[in-house]
Amino acid sequence: MINQPILTDSDPQKETITLNLGPTHPATHGVFQNVLEMDGERIVSGVSTIGYIHRAFEKIAEHRPFYQITPLTDRMNYCSSPINNMGWHMTVEKLLNIETPKRVDYLRVIVMELARISDHLICNGILGVDTGAFSGFLYLMEEREHIYEIYEEICGARLTTNIGRIGGFERDFNDIAFAKIRKFLEKFPPILKEFETLFNRNRIFIERTSGVAAVDPEVALNYSWSGPILRATGVDYDVRVNEPYSSYQDFDFDIPVGTTGDVYDRFIVRNEEMWQSLRIIQQALDKLEKEPKGIFHADVPEFYLPPKEEVYNNMEALIYHFKIVMGEIETPKTEVYHAVEGGNGELGFYLVNDGGRSPYRLHFRRPSFINYQMYAPMSAGMLLSDAIINMSSLNVIAGELDA
Amino acid sequence: MGKLNNQQVVQSLTSRFGERISVPSEPFGLLTFETTAENIHEVLRFLKEDGDLRFNYLTDITGIHFPDQALSIGVVYHLHSLQNNVRVRIKVFIDGDNPVIPTATTLWEGANWMERETYDFFGIIFEGHPNLVRILNVDEMTVFPMRREYPLEDPNRVDKKDYFFGR
Numbered sequence: 001m002i003n004q005p006i007l008t009d010s011d012p013q014k015e016t017i018t019l020n021l022g023p024t025h026p027a028t029h030g031v032f033q034n035v036l037e038m039d040g041e042r043i044v045s046g047v048s049t050i051g052y053i054h055r056a057f058e059k060i061a062e063h064r065p066f067y068q069i070t071p072l073t074d075r076m077n078y079c080s081s082p083i084n085n086m087g088w089h090m091t092v093e094k095l096l097n098i099e100t101p102k103r104v105d106y107l108r109v110i111v112m113e114l115a116r117i118s119d120h121l122i123c124n125g126i127l128g129v130d131t132g133a134f135s136g137f138l139y140l141m142e143e144r145e146h147i148y149e150i151y152e153e154i155c156g157a158r159l160t161t162n163i164g165r166i167g168g169f170e171r172d173f174n175d176i177a178f179a180k181i182r183k184f185l186e187k188f189p190p191i192l193k194e195f196e197t198l199f200n201r202n203r204i205f206i207e208r209t210s211g212v213a214a215v216d217p218e219v220a221l222n223y224s225w226s227g228p229i230l231r232a233t234g235v236d237y238d239v240r241v242n243e244p245y246s247s248y249q250d251f252d253f254d255i256p257v258g259t260t261g262d263v264y265d266r267f268i269v270r271n272e273e274m275w276q277s278l279r280i281i282q283q284a285l286d287k288l289e290k291e292p293k294g295i296f297h298a299d300v301p302e303f304y305l306p307p308k309e310e311v312y313n314n315m316e317a318l319i320y321h322f323k324i325v326m327g328e329i330e331t332p333k334t335e336v337y338h339a340v341e342g343g344n345g346e347l348g349f350y351l352v353n354d355g356g357r358s359p360y361r362l363h364f365r366r367p368s369f370i371n372y373q374m375y376a377p378m379s380a381g382m383l384l385s386d387a388i389i390n391m392s393s394l395n396v397i398a399g400e401l402d403a
Numbered sequence: 404m405g406k407l408n409n410q411q412v413v414q415s416l417t418s419r420f421g422e423r424i425s426v427p428s429e430p431f432g433l434l435t436f437e438t439t440a441e442n443i444h445e446v447l448r449f450l451k452e453d454g455d456l457r458f459n460y461l462t463d464i465t466g467i468h469f470p471d472q473a474l475s476i477g478v479v480y481h482l483h484s485l486q487n488n489v490r491v492r493i494k495v496f497i498d499g500d501n502p503v504i505p506t507a508t509t510l511w512e513g514a515n516w517m518e519r520e521t522y523d524f525f526g527i528i529f530e531g532h533p534n535l536v537r538i539l540n541v542d543e544m545t546v547f548p549m550r551r552e553y554p555l556e557d558p559n560r561v562d563k564k565d566y567f568f569g570r
Contacts, residue, residue: 051539056555058524059548063555094431221485224461224513235485237460242488334430337481337492339462348463350479363465365481373516402539 016044019384023052027388029126030398034376041383046376050369054402061362065327066092067166067305069362074160076366077400080119080343082111082151082163087340090245091349092166093298095336100298103291104168105247106284110181111154111163112246112340113277113284117188118147119343120228120270123395127267128199130392131208136198143191146184153177167304168297178285185282189275196271206264213378213390215261223374226367227345229394232269233261239341250287251280263393270395302329327357342367344395368400407487409434412456419449435492443478443495444505450482450491451510458482458491464507464517466525468499468550475499476527480507497527506531524549 022033031052037044057072064072073084086108093100100108121144125137148158153176155163164170199205215225217233230237238255240248256272258265297304305324306317323329333355339348345367354360371394379387412434413427420438424446427436438446450458462481469475474496482491497504506529507514518529519538526547529535537544546553 051537051541054539056548059555219512221460222512224511224517237485242485335435335492336431337433337490346462348481350463350465350481352467361467363463363479365463369516369520370513373513 015039021384021387023049027130028391030396031402032391032396032398034379036379036384036387038384041385043379043382043384043387046379046387048372048376050372051402053398057403058362058364061359064358065325066303066359067324069359070164071160071162073364074162075399076364076403077119077343077347077368077397078159079122079397080115081159081161082115083119083340083342084347085161085163086112086246087338087342087347088349089164089166090340091336091338091351092303094338095332095334095351095353096166096300096303097332098167098298098300098303100168100246101291101295102247102250103288103295104297106287106291107169107173107296108164108246109248109251110281110284111151113280114147114150114181114184116341116343117274117277118144119395120274121147123344123393124195124199124267124270127209127263127389127392128205130389131205133198133202133205136195139191140195143184143188146180146187150177150180150184153180165297165304167300170297170305172294172296181281181285185278185285189278192271192274192278200268200271209263209267209389209393211260212263212386213261213382213393215374215378217261219374220261224370225345225374227342227371228269228273229261229266229371230345231255232258232265234259239339239346243339245338245340251283253280253283263389266393331355339365344368344397344400345371364403366400366403368396368398369403372396372401407455407484407489409489412489412491415453415456416446416449420446433490433492435494437494437496440495440497440504443480443493444507444509446493447480447482447507447510456484457486458484458489460485461507461511461513461517462490464514464521466521466527466549468525470499470551472496476502476525478504478521478527502527503530505529508532523547526550 016037016039019036019038021036022028023031033049034046036046061069061072070085070088073088074081076084121140125140128136151161152158154173155161215233217235220230220233234257236255236257241255253276256269258269301320306321310317311321331353333353335352337348337350339346347367348365350363351359352361409429416424423438423442425437427434450456460483462483465479467477467479476497476499478495480493495504504527506518516538518532519535521527522535523537523540524547
């Protein structure tokens with residue numbers, strides 16, 4: 001390669017075309033740039049350029065107290081921000097040895113599984129759009145709206161949720177929230193069923209996606225893939241099962257795996273995971289019935305912000321409020337790694353603490369970043385249109401890619 | 404799952420490497436030990452290819468900077484043995500003025516971008532890396548921003564002086 005002359009586009013000797021796919025292209029769903037060498041419609045080689053929305057979260061996190069880092073995690077994978085929020089909260093809880101009550105765990109599980117559903121909805125809906133079927137996407141978007149309404153009832157926000165606190169939630173779920181979750185569990189399955197009927201055995205869809213971008217499990221592991229795309233290759237690695245957090249060990253659910261790791265398998269795995277998420281939410285609602293009502297956070301006044309009316313009327317609450325906000329709380333000097341199963345893979349938080357107000361070092365193991373690095377190598381030899389649907393099915397979120 | 408515990412990992416590591424790895428600790432159950440830049444490649448290869456350990460999954464590579472230490476730059480590896488469901492964390496401390504460490508891309512393709520990111524933010528040179536260039540920051544950048552000496556905001560900014568805020 002080195003001895004080959006570098007040819008400009010106007011050089012008659014040059015046989016390939018350089019194509020800039022992105023950074024703002026309607027088919028890439030985010031700020032992704034790939035500089036592709038094209039031979040006709042086939043990709044010869046490609047280089048991914050990333051970092052267009054890099055916001056230095058790791059540096060900012062070194063200057064912020066723990067509870068102010070939650071809004072940063074929102075903006076990583078903004079399709080399933082509650083999982084990021086709670087992953088961060090659980091990391092801090094692990095560091096501080098906070099034991100959360102079972103009811104908090106189950107409430108968290110409900111929100112995280114809703115977030116997983118909304119994440120997979122987007123990905124599979126968009127995959128339909130990219131293969132030429134718009135109606136499935138429009139149909140599913142309405143359901144995502146209902147999930148966002150549930151978030152809104154719980155925390156007041158819709159997209160960048162900033163949901164929960166260290167130790168639990170800032171307030172209990174109200175009756176409207178529970179009613180909306182129940183309604184969602186009732187209304188969503190037939191719609192998902194219909195969506196599957198539209199795609200799963202659709203000959204046009206199968207011919208478009210089956211065999212496209214098939215990946216061997218060995219290659220996927222070598223590239224440190226995780227999440228649904230790894231499971232589509234046949235590796236049953238799921239953090240929820242391998243290292244259960246937030247009482248996932250109490251739930252009965254399956255880990256769907258594929259066989260070939262192609263775009264079709266990823267689609268099927270994601271659909272099946274939505275069914276499993278619905279199962280988990282239903283079980284969580286049943287388990288909540290048996291838990292004492294009204295508990296929505298762990299009893300850790302040193303870390304959990306007291307309610308505002310108490311801050312103004314109660315000496316202890318005022319002291320704790322002051323200490324939490326000013327960061328004068330003793331924290332252990334150690335390091336912790338905590339992983340959760342995010343919408344598209346293992347989302348890890350590596351936190352090194354020196355006992356100060358803010359983390360000494362915080363590193364996010366971002367699944368999108370690690371999953372995406374195989375994109376350019378695996379695109380070589382593919383048709384451009386296949387590379388587009390391959391990118392959709394990887395479900396790379398630009399915010400998480402660039403952090 | 405769970406056929407292997409941390410004790411067994413420590414045993415096979417110490418019988419293989421002896422003094423070349425540090426005394427391990429287990430913060431929050433995650434086996435952690437240190438080694439040196441000379442040994443890191445061999446340690447990673449052993450952990451990956453040993454028939455019992457099988458740490459075949461590279462979870463993460465990242466860096467850390469302790470300006471007060473003699474060896475100020477740290478490289479932190481997280482490995483995962485998926486079959487045994489055991490994680491291990493390996494730390495290597497190297498000289499901050501000449502941070503050079505062998506690459507892990509010969510063992511895992513996935514190390515490529517992780518090492519590029521670590522280079523981008525800490526200036527750690529991964530020897531043998533196929534394409535060690537900046538990844539998230541702009542190519543023209545001259546500093547390695549995650550090192551502790553670089554402030555969060557540009558100190559030359561004129562719009563955020565203290566007197567604007569009555570300080």
